[in-house]
Amino acid sequence: MKSIRVIQYGLGPIGCNTARAIMEKKGLELVGAIDIAPDKAGKDLGEVLGLSDKLKIPVSADAAQLFRKTKAHVVAHTTQSSFKVVYGQLETAAIAGLCVVSSTEELLVPSLRNPELASKLDRLARKQGVAMLGTGVNPGFVMDTLALVLTGVCTKVRGIKITRRVDASTRRMPLQRKVGAGMTAAEFRKLVRQGKLGHVGLLESMYLVAAGLGWEITRHQEKIEPVLAEATQTTAYFTVQPGDVCGIKHTCSGISHGRKVLDLDLQMYLGAPEPQDSVEIDGEPPIKMIIHGGVAGDIATVASLVNAIPLILNVSPGLKTMLDMPILRAFQAV
Amino acid sequence: MKSIRVIQYGLGPIGCNTARAIMEKKGLELVGAIDIAPDKAGKDLGEVLGLSDKLKIPVSADAAQLFRKTKAHVVAHTTQSSFKVVYGQLETAAIAGLCVVSSTEELLVPSLRNPELASKLDRLARKQGVAMLGTGVNPGFVMDTLALVLTGVCTKVRGIKITRRVDASTRRMPLQRKVGAGMTAAEFRKLVRQGKLGHVGLLESMYLVAAGLGWEITRHQEKIEPVLAEATQTTAYFTVQPGDVCGIKHTCSGISHGRKVLDLDLQMYLGAPEPQDSVEIDGEPPIKMIIHGGVAGDIATVASLVNAIPLILNVSPGLKTMLDMPILRAFQAV
Numbered sequence: 156m157k158s159i160r161v162i163q164y165g166l167g168p169i170g171c172n173t174a175r176a177i178m179e180k181k182g183l184e185l186v187g188a189i190d191i192a193p194d195k196a197g198k199d200l201g202e203v204l205g206l207s208d209k210l211k212i213p214v215s216a217d218a219a220q221l222f223r224k225t226k227a228h229v230v231a232h233t234t235q236s237s238f239k240v241v242y243g244q245l246e247t248a249a250i251a252g253l254c255v256v257s258s259t260e261e262l263l264v265p266s267l268r269n270p271e272l273a274s275k276l277d278r279l280a281r282k283q284g285v286a287m288l289g290t291g292v293n294p295g296f297v298m299d300t301l302a303l304v305l306t307g308v309c310t311k312v313r314g315i316k317i318t319r320r321v322d323a324s325t326r327r328m329p330l331q332r333k334v335g336a337g338m339t340a341a342e343f344r345k346l347v348r349q350g351k352l353g354h355v356g357l358l359e360s361m362y363l364v365a366a367g368l369g370w371e372i373t374r375h376q377e378k379i380e381p382v383l384a385e386a387t388q389t390t391a392y393f394t395v396q397p398g399d400v401c402g403i404k405h406t407c408s409g410i411s412h413g414r415k416v417l418d419l420d421l422q423m424y425l426g427a428p429e430p431q432d433s434v435e436i437d438g439e440p441p442i443k444m445i446i447h448g449g450v451a452g453d454i455a456t457v458a459s460l461v462n463a464i465p466l467i468l469n470v471s472p473g474l475k476t477m478l479d480m481p482i483l484r485a486f487q488a489v
Numbered sequence: 490m491k492s493i494r495v496i497q498y499g500l501g502p503i504g505c506n507t508a509r510a511i512m513e514k515k516g517l518e519l520v521g522a523i524d525i526a527p528d529k530a531g532k533d534l535g536e537v538l539g540l541s542d543k544l545k546i547p548v549s550a551d552a553a554q555l556f557r558k559t560k561a562h563v564v565a566h567t568t569q570s571s572f573k574v575v576y577g578q579l580e581t582a583a584i585a586g587l588c589v590v591s592s593t594e595e596l597l598v599p600s601l602r603n604p605e606l607a608s609k610l611d612r613l614a615r616k617q618g619v620a621m622l623g624t625g626v627n628p629g630f631v632m633d634t635l636a637l638v639l640t641g642v643c644t645k646v647r648g649i650k651i652t653r654r655v656d657a658s659t660r661r662m663p664l665q666r667k668v669g670a671g672m673t674a675a676e677f678r679k680l681v682r683q684g685k686l687g688h689v690g691l692l693e694s695m696y697l698v699a700a701g702l703g704w705e706i707t708r709h710q711e712k713i714e715p716v717l718a719e720a721t722q723t724t725a726y727f728t729v730q731p732g733d734v735c736g737i738k739h740t741c742s743g744i745s746h747g748r749k750v751l752d753l754d755l756q757m758y759l760g761a762p763e764p765q766d767s768v769e770i771d772g773e774p775p776i777k778m779i780i781h782g783g784v785a786g787d788i789a790t791v792a793s794l795v796n797a798i799p800l801i802l803n804v805s806p807g808l809k810t811m812l813d814m815p816i817l818r819a820f821q822a823v
Binding site: 296308311456477480483 | 630637639640645646702703773776777779781784788789792793795796812813814815817819820821
């Protein structure tokens with residue numbers, strides 16, 4: 156099996172872990188890296204990843220130039236959440252004839268918020284003969300793809316309830332901060348009103364499930380609420396006083412012609428009991444699935460990106476979603 | 490959306506339920522039916538299905554003729570378990586230019602027991618521009634595809650344990666008989682030696698998972714054992730004495746270069762406690778999934794066949810496996 160040559164685009168925590176996973180995977184070869192941060196661009200990738208050896212891969216700040224100079228097949232893209240913001244990055248990759256697997260949350264259903272950009276990128280990708288995909292664990296797996304897979308053995312589906320409950324105290328500090336832990340309830344609500352708090356991609360998950368089932372969502376309801384600490388909670392990083400925020404409850408319902416058919420409930424807070432991912436299908440047959448402990452977020456996102464790499468080279472060109480892909484599975488896994 | 494025209498091939502219990510599900514599904518149109526049984530061939534399909542109205546679809550015993558006369562797109566095929574036995578039926582469909590979704594258990598990994606027939610059918614299907622797929626719930630979903638889907642969020646997989654435990658007392662009589670309930674242990678073991686007892690497709694499930702992960706299974710171990718009744722057990726159909734067989738435990742392990750990597754454990758017996766489907770992945774991250782109550786067998790097999798119909802028309806021609814397919818999901822589900 157000839158190696159697939161991969162360029163890592165974005166060297167935040169997820170990007171660095173993706174780079175490491177690519178290096179460990181037989182069949183993949185890491186041949187380039189991109190990041191515009193002044194403390195990363197120009198350095199050797201080994202240094203940025205905190206390895207003891209240099210990798211002789213200089214981190215480039217100029218994607219177009221790197222794509223021109225480096226023979227590669229796929230870009231692993233982990234920069235930002237907004238499709239609009241990353242559009243230019245994806246365009247550059249397509250023009251260079253490179254396939255892309257991306258963790259950009261809005262790419263899960265690119266047409267949801269940016270239908271015109273989605274058509275434009277799809278046309279470009281087809282013209283260039285490359286395929287592009289947004290995936291990850293959430294969105295991308297636990298609250299969407301996995302639920303769809305389970306409906307595959309149902310003749311009828313009347314409704315689906317999907318829950319993810321994460322104990323944020325076991326997660327790294329940026330996540331604890333991201334869910335609002337340590338804020339007052341008033342600060343939390345203010346950030347929600349400003350659109351600065353909430354899980355990016357929950358709406359995408361809901362619309363991916365609806366699209367997969369052929370359901371027309373005529374209306375949706377989204378709610379972002381703080382979970383308040385009942386007692387003092389101390390994490391490895393900070394302390395939360397009783398009455399202050401220890402995390403978030405973000406829910407989303409999909410209504411199809413007056414009937415609620417989808418219910419997504421994401422809870423991420425310090426000390427959440429019995430963390431789990433669950434899917435409950437009101438259908439024939441009914442299905443009640445639980446992943447006890449839940450799927451660990453960061454490593455799972457890295458895994459879905461890496462596991463998508465061999466598959467993205469074998470689908471027809473265009474801007475794809477998880478509905479177009481063969482089953483993502485681990486490869487060269489041991 | 491134009492209707493997909495479907496012919497139902499095989500009118501046993503699964504076939505009849507598949508025909509009913511096709512009739513209920515918007516977007517599908519049932520246009521023909523085949524069965525060679527003298528009590529079915531020649532009758533109107535409505536009568537065979539036990540409906541009050543005729544369907545004006547005469548059940549045909551001559552597949553080739555029906556395929557020639559009836560304009561159709563897909564055959565839903567539910568006749569027998571052995572690829573070798575059904576080969577001619579599939580060939581006839583391919584020659585007529587029809588795609589096939591089949592419940593034939595050995596078709597899950599057609600090359601496992603019949604590599605030459607598999608290549609031959611694949612070549613024919615490509616030449617004729619049609620796609621063919623074996624699927625179902627077990628094999629086809631709970632002990633193979635679902636496990637593979639879960640590995641999609643793992644960077645490493647060291648091993649997988651898959652368990653299905655079915656309380657046979659809740660199932661129809663043929664299944665209760667099929668698992669050996671009511672036999673003496675000696676009768677059970679004799680039938681196992683004759684190859685007449687055991688779940689067809691367990692080995693296929695294991696090899697599908699291995700193929701999906703790129704694992705080479707260098708050796709496998711299969712065991713078929715009776716589960717003996719501890720007390721008298723009475724079902725809706727018969728009574729089992731203590732010490733006699735109340736069901737089956739069929740296990741299969743896959744060894745890759747000296748290391749056990751796959752463990753499949755299928756238990757189907759009267760009164761089995763906590764029926765469930767579970768997948769346990771020793772990987773990064775580790776994953777422990779349970780479907781409480783398990784996925785109901787017969788209706789789920791019907792569902793996977795019906796749900797595969799729209800997808801089979803959109804994949805490239807050839808003899809496919811679940812590894813080649815987009816995610817099977819319910820469609821026109823409510």
